[in-house]
Amino acid sequence: MGQPEAEPPPAAGRGERPAASAPSLLRALRHRNYQLFFAGQLVSLVGTWMQSVAQSWLVYRLTGSSLLLGAVGFATQIPVFLLAPIGGTVADRRSRHRILLATQSAAMALAFGLGALTLSGHVQVPHILGFSVLLGVVNAFDIPTRQAFVVEMVGREDLANAIALNSSMFNGARILGPAVAGILVGAIGEGWCFVANGVSFLAVLGSLLAMRVAPRPAAAGRVSAFAHTAEGFRFVARTRAIRALLLLLGVVSVTAMPYAVLMPIFADRILRGGAQGLGILMGASGVGALLGALVLASRRRLSGLGRWVAAACAGFGVALGLFALSRSFWLSALLLVPVGFSMMVQMAGSNTLVQAMVPDALRGRVMAVYAMMFMGMAPLGALLAGWLAGKIGAPATVASGGACCVVAAAVFAARLPGLRQQARELIIAQQMAAGTPSEQLTQPVAAGAASEEQGAARPA
Numbered sequence: 001m002g003q004p005e006a007e008p009p010p011a012a013g014r015g016e017r018p019a020a021s022a023p024s025l026l027r028a029l030r031h032r033n034y035q036l037f038f039a040g041q042l043v044s045l046v047g048t049w050m051q052s053v054a055q056s057w058l059v060y061r062l063t064g065s066s067l068l069l070g071a072v073g074f075a076t077q078i079p080v081f082l083l084a085p086i087g088g089t090v091a092d093r094r095s096r097h098r099i100l101l102a103t104q105s106a107a108m109a110l111a112f113g114l115g116a117l118t119l120s121g122h123v124q125v126p127h128i129l130g131f132s133v134l135l136g137v138v139n140a141f142d143i144p145t146r147q148a149f150v151v152e153m154v155g156r157e158d159l160a161n162a163i164a165l166n167s168s169m170f171n172g173a174r175i176l177g178p179a180v181a182g183i184l185v186g187a188i189g190e191g192w193c194f195v196a197n198g199v200s201f202l203a204v205l206g207s208l209l210a211m212r213v214a215p216r217p218a219a220a221g222r223v224s225a226f227a228h229t230a231e232g233f234r235f236v237a238r239t240r241a242i243r244a245l246l247l248l249l250g251v252v253s254v255t256a257m258p259y260a261v262l263m264p265i266f267a268d269r270i271l272r273g274g275a276q277g278l279g280i281l282m283g284a285s286g287v288g289a290l291l292g293a294l295v296l297a298s299r300r301r302l303s304g305l306g307r308w309v310a311a312a313c314a315g316f317g318v319a320l321g322l323f324a325l326s327r328s329f330w331l332s333a334l335l336l337v338p339v340g341f342s343m344m345v346q347m348a349g350s351n352t353l354v355q356a357m358v359p360d361a362l363r364g365r366v367m368a369v370y371a372m373m374f375m376g377m378a379p380l381g382a383l384l385a386g387w388l389a390g391k392i393g394a395p396a397t398v399a400s401g402g403a404c405c406v407v408a409a410a411v412f413a414a415r416l417p418g419l420r421q422q423a424r425e426l427i428i429a430q431q432m433a434a435g436t437p438s439e440q441l442t443q444p445v446a447a448g449a450a451s452e453e454q455g456a457a458r459p460a
Helices: 024-030 032-063 066-093 095-120 124-156 156-188 188-209 226-239 241-257 257-270 274-298 305-325 330-356 361-376 380-393 392-432
Strands: none
Touching: 024 032, 024 156, 024 274, 024 392, 032 066, 032 124, 032 188, 032 257, 032 274, 066 095, 066 124, 066 361, 066 380, 095 124, 095 188, 124 156, 124 330, 124 361, 156 188, 156 330, 188 330, 188 392, 226 241, 226 330, 226 361, 241 257, 241 305, 241 330, 241 361, 241 380, 241 392, 257 274, 257 305, 257 330, 257 392, 274 330, 305 330, 305 392, 330 361, 330 392, 361 380, 361 392, 380 392
């Protein structure tokens, strides 16, 4: 990472930007604030994944119930669905930097609290459910704020690359965190994983405090918070291209993404891998997702990304179906690589397209709707998957979710030609609003291209 410049950050609040060009794959890392953010989040996310795996195993160890595994997933994510619109409104009206300091501090306190309760030997499922709900409330404010804050660190020209790097960082941690958790859970128990997660938040808090962020203009005081929130929903509802992407993401979140909730059952009862096997399976999915993020980071333009989203959704469904049929541990781990790859391409590709089309003034609220579809719908799926697995078994439940993915992908692909024109117009409008000449539309999707390159953007 580069050294900070002596002068203060520019008015846009992006941090310093060295004159030397960064390698295309790492273009967003030329911004000092994003360098700090990336480093801090990488450490913190390893801890987050450790806690996620350890908590799933703890619930399974205490109860052996697929329904309660689904219930804990529901408790963690339903607050995002209910409260993300409020979180997005706050992100558009207040300092996103300060909001992140508050949410990350709260998440750290919750991790230490759950760790202390577990190590004391008094933890029960109701305690885990309570901590899960509180973490979900924190995430309802943290997720839309973090998504919207990226543009303040890197600017619109490197936004898509930063999204892809965020995905790479997230999934790099997803590989390491579960692997470490699988070892620690077997060796010293789940409690120390929760404590380690609490310690990891010190890295992200330190990086946020080290940033130099310019103040954002205050939102108009005459607009009520309710009207401000409703404005974001109206924008999504009347924008067919964004609406279609978010609906597809919502369907996949309900039907297919809950496969992770059932992973302890696959690891123990079906594949006989135990806690360490759970870490390996989750890590294999993380390897695929990391590869997917890096592939997106190598793309230079938005052209064809909508087709990638449709193909990734279909591939996700097919790979899940094959995973559900496997009874070999290592074959199952291998099949989780394309599962993670496809899921990441769809998620990050949708994120990139939505953020390319949304005005900066609405970014927090629109990304709150994105969070509702991606994480907020997942608890309904988690609860449904837990109940269904108790009725028809985990493999049949996962296979059914994969089939729903394939059908949803086919519907989206059929609608795609009719969405392209509106998507192009929105992207052109946002580039012009950001000061990009309308003829310079080879905006980088992830890695970026030199500013001299020109051509027509074809987002879908």
